[in-house]
Amino acid sequence: MARIRFEHVEKKYSNGFHAVKDLNLDIQDKEFIVLLGPSGCGKSTTLNMIAGLEDISDGALRFDDEIVNFAPPHRRDVAMVFQSYALYPHKSVFDNIGFGLKMRKVPRDEIERRVREAAGKLEIDHLLDRRPSQLSGGQRQRVALGRAMVREPAAFLMDEPLSNLDAALRISMRAEIKELHRAMQTTFVYVTHDQAEALTLADRIVVMNDGVVQQIGTPDDIYERPKNTFVASFLGNPPINYIDGQIESTDGSTARFRRGDLAFDLPASIAAKLGSSHGREVRLGIRAEDVDETAAGAAGSVIRGKVNSILPVGSDQFLGFDLAGQELFFRVGKDLAHNLGDDVALSVDLNRLHLFDKDSGETLLW
Numbered sequence: 001m002a003r004i005r006f007e008h009v010e011k012k013y014s015n016g017f018h019a020v021k022d023l024n025l026d027i028q029d030k031e032f033i034v035l036l037g038p039s040g041c042g043k044s045t046t047l048n049m050i051a052g053l054e055d056i057s058d059g060a061l062r063f064d065d066e067i068v069n070f071a072p073p074h075r076r077d078v079a080m081v082f083q084s085y086a087l088y089p090h091k092s093v094f095d096n097i098g099f100g101l102k103m104r105k106v107p108r109d110e111i112e113r114r115v116r117e118a119a120g121k122l123e124i125d126h127l128l129d130r131r132p133s134q135l136s137g138g139q140r141q142r143v144a145l146g147r148a149m150v151r152e153p154a155a156f157l158m159d160e161p162l163s164n165l166d167a168a169l170r171i172s173m174r175a176e177i178k179e180l181h182r183a184m185q186t187t188f189v190y191v192t193h194d195q196a197e198a199l200t201l202a203d204r205i206v207v208m209n210d211g212v213v214q215q216i217g218t219p220d221d222i223y224e225r226p227k228n229t230f231v232a233s234f235l236g237n238p239p240i241n242y243i244d245g246q247i248e249s250t251d252g253s254t255a256r257f258r259r260g261d262l263a264f265d266l267p268a269s270i271a272a273k274l275g276s277s278h279g280r281e282v283r284l285g286i287r288a289e290d291v292d293e294t295a296a297g298a299a300g301s302v303i304r305g306k307v308n309s310i311l312p313v314g315s316d317q318f319l320g321f322d323l324a325g326q327e328l329f330f331r332v333g334k335d336l337a338h339n340l341g342d343d344v345a346l347s348v349d350l351n352r353l354h355l356f357d358k359d360s361g362e363t364l365l366w
């Protein structure tokens, strides 16, 4: 069992670089937590602090109630799976999976039992005599998972474990990792910069940027109720569109957004949150999928522009849309027939609008 808690944790590297700032995070036993953010945001550093591979500059890290800041890696009941797999090239699959147990002097028949059980779950039991060089990328990744599984750790730590796999295999391995978590009933902490992976796998996602946690929440929270423009922009494909403008005529129950000729009556649920924000500079967010191609939307919800680009993506298409000189990107059904330069009217789903303070980027809605 492992509840993992960061309390005001800081990480400064020896060159003075401040990689993680005031991290507070309470990971529940058996939870699947995904650390998500762009390259260099401090995800791996955070994971390595849990593993004991990086020391902690300040604050406390607890496993259950015990402070483990100074516990060496082998005294932490965690297993780590790396992007590079880190397999021993000259050992068989069996020996790779069982190596950690052998080092810990686990009896031979117990090793045999645990290796075969893990290999069975991962469907690599027919490969136990091979060397890593005789395996595909996905099979190697399973061996790396198997090596972590046989240790029966209290927590699994995974650093971009799927990033070396091709797109199709990544999706099927995601499903397997999710199943593994269900079957193992263990805490998982998983690092990725891939939003789709985070949304699929996580019980809760921790979005980081520049060493600072931006938001912690369920995939639904993070996608539907982003706290700031960083989180809103990091998730979504194509990314959310922003239109800067002002709030005019708020009276607590109605509110209007305006940028030049473009004006929307905001729904009452949004108006209620704005209070007396008359004249406030705001950034309106429209997710790429939150438009419909019909001019028959609710009053004041239609935006008109020209088709700038058309990118088919299988079942959908991405539409580049010129709104009075600003390019927006929307995701629409593939059956909509357009030519470059066409005038189109898109109806915006006003109930799914996002609204941020223009200067701070913080949400005005939740």
Ligand SMILES: Nc1ncnc2c1ncn2[C@@H]1O[C@H](COP(=O)(O)OP(=O)(O)OP(=O)(O)O)[C@@H](O)[C@H]1O
Binding pocket: 013, 014, 015, 017, 019, 037, 038, 039, 040, 041, 042, 043, 044, 045, 046, 193
């Ligand atoms: N040993 C080190 N000394 C100094 N700075 C470091 C060291 N290791 C990492 N950093 C810096 O700390 C920051 C966070 O690194 P980290 O590896 O945690 O990022 P990340 O979010 O995992 O990125 P990526 O997805 O690229 O692996 C980066 O700016 C990195 O350059």
